Structures are given as structure tokens and as C-alpha cells.
Amino acid sequence: MTTLNEINKFLGPKKMAMAGVSRNPKKFGGAIFKELKEKGFDLYPVNPNADEIQGVKCFKSVEELPDHVTHLFVVTPKQETLSVVNAAASKGIKMIWIQQKSDTPEAVKAAADAGIPLIYKKCIMMFADPVQSFHKFHRFWVKAFGGYPKMVRSAN
Secondary structure, eight states: OOOHHHHHHHHTTOEEEEETOOSSTTSHHHHHHHHHHHTTOEEEEEOTTOSEETTEEOBSSGGGSOTTOOEEEEOOOHHHHHHHHHHHHHHTOOEEEEETTTOOHHHHHHHHHTTOOEEEEEOGGGTSSSOOHHHHHHHHHHHHTTOSOOOOOOOO
């Protein structure tokens, strides 16, 4: 089960690669990219079919990412997620977040087998502050019904 500690560790640096960014800002991958940029995230888009997305240099593959990028957010179609996770493991990515509806059992297993901390079955927009609009309302309801991740205290 994903903890709030893991989510905060992933989002804390406000820097991540994003695999599956759409060139179309109206599509899901393009809209999330735009919103995360507006929230101040330093993003490294990955799309094999683009040189630039929304004014940001785009990388053709996870392998081409700069070495200082250690977090990867995946919003690819399900059939592409496993290969992205495998590329991330080869690249040395330290944490992965697979957006809801992009995860597959094989991709989750590949991340676990590689020892990469993984967040999945969670919408990044419910946690990337400031949380606004529908996501704020959704977060309220998830908290009200006990489904929001908890902070776990260390046993020191």
C-alpha cells in the first residue's frame, strides 16, 4: 500500500520525467503536463514523436534522459507501460509513479523486481499541490471515506 511518505518523497523535489506526454494539450497526457508545469514542476517530457512539447525540450526515450532525473511519472497507454518501466530500471531511475489506467500487473512486477519504489492506482493530481478544482473535491471525498494514504512514522 502506498504511503503519504512515498508520495511526498516522489513529489518533493518537484522534478520528474514524464513518459507519455501528448503533443495535444487537450489529451490527458498533455493536460497533466501543462498543469504540473503551472504548479512549478521541472518536467522532462518523453515522447518518441516530438522534439518539443509546450515549449520544453522532449526526449525520445527514457534512456536519453539526463542522469540527474531520478523520478519518472508514467502516463502511457497500458501496452507501452512495461517497456517504459524496463527502460527506467536500465536507466537507474530511483522512483516511478504510474498514473491510474496506465498500470499493468507486468509493469508493477517489473518495478518490484528491479527494486524501484512504485506508486500506482493513485492520481498524481490529487497530491501535486496546490490541488484544485475536481481533484480537490475528489481528495476531500477520498479522505472522508478513509481511502487517502496515511503518513507512516518511522520506528526510531
